[in-house]
Amino acid sequence: HDIERPQPDVVTPGMYPCNAPSDAIVLFDGTDASAWTGSVQDNPKKKKYNPEGKMLWKVENGYLECTPTGSIRTKQKFGDCQFHIEWQTANPRQGDSQGAGNSGIFMMGRYETQVLDNYENRTYADGMAGCVYGQQPPMVNACKKPGDWQTYDIIFQAPRFEGDKLVSPAYVSVFLNGILVQHKTEILGPTTHKKLPVYKPHEKDSILLQDHNNNTRFRNIWLRELDLMKDESTPE
Numbered sequence: 001h002d003i004e005r006p007q008p009d010v011v012t013p014g015m016y017p018c019n020a021p022s023d024a025i026v027l028f029d030g031t032d033a034s035a036w037t038g039s040v041q042d043n044p045k046k047k048k049y050n051p052e053g054k055m056l057w058k059v060e061n062g063y064l065e066c067t068p069t070g071s072i073r074t075k076q077k078f079g080d081c082q083f084h085i086e087w088q089t090a091n092p093r094q095g096d097s098q099g100a101g102n103s104g105i106f107m108m109g110r111y112e113t114q115v116l117d118n119y120e121n122r123t124y125a126d127g128m129a130g131c132v133y134g135q136q137p138p139m140v141n142a143c144k145k146p147g148d149w150q151t152y153d154i155i156f157q158a159p160r161f162e163g164d165k166l167v168s169p170a171y172v173s174v175f176l177n178g179i180l181v182q183h184k185t186e187i188l189g190p191t192t193h194k195k196l197p198v199y200k201p202h203e204k205d206s207i208l209l210q211d212h213n214n215n216t217r218f219r220n221i222w223l224r225e226l227d228l229m230k231d232e233s234t235p236e
């Protein structure tokens with residue numbers, strides 16, 4: 001009951017919970033994609049071609065649409081954060097299983113929360129929307145229909161390293177369309193395909209949106225930088 005105990009900062013909520021609050025870093029507001037950069041794809045014989053690594057996803061009608069030019073990443077690097085994004089997959093659905101509206105949000109460029117159209121579209125459970133890809137299925141399938149805008153609110157705790165040693169793994173909590181699908185799920189390591197991941201030490205890094213050859217759209221992207229371990233002493 002100590003009146004002198006430090007007060008939490010005041011944060012003015014947005015009009016709706018999906019609106020960026022006062023302390024957010026806005027990464028895409030519907031028109032300005034300058035927070036993002038592309039990835040170099042320099043083989044002209046491949047479908048993905050982007051020799052200068054520019055951000056060549058399409059910006060129109062308030063959204064950012066994946067084009068076959070490679071994944072994009074934030075110029076700024078982040079660690080712990082609360083991240084909001086909205087996404088829309090093609091209607092009518094194109095493809096099935098992992099081929100339907102596949103993208104992904106890679107925290108620190110490594111740890112994927114899957115983006116996929118899983119409305120009445122079966123795929124492996126640890127590859128569904130709301131999963132930690134290849135590791136942990138979502139608690140429920142909270143997908144909306146193809147063409148509906150869907151929301152992710154992701155609380156990400158970055159891994160901590162001391163030298164080469166992992167001292168605390170990454171954790172992620174995820175709300176899909178406001179429904180809890182991951183609760184402080186331990187991430188086993190960087191996203192891999194059918195392999196056991198291994199952590200390698202790294203610093204803060206970009207958030208990556210995956211080009212998985214589907215024209216998935218994104219809008220209203222913002223995050224709040226956090227320090228989720230500031231009250232915990234580093235384990236010995």
Ligand code: MG
Pocket residue numbers: 102103104112114115210212
């Ligand atoms: Mg993906």
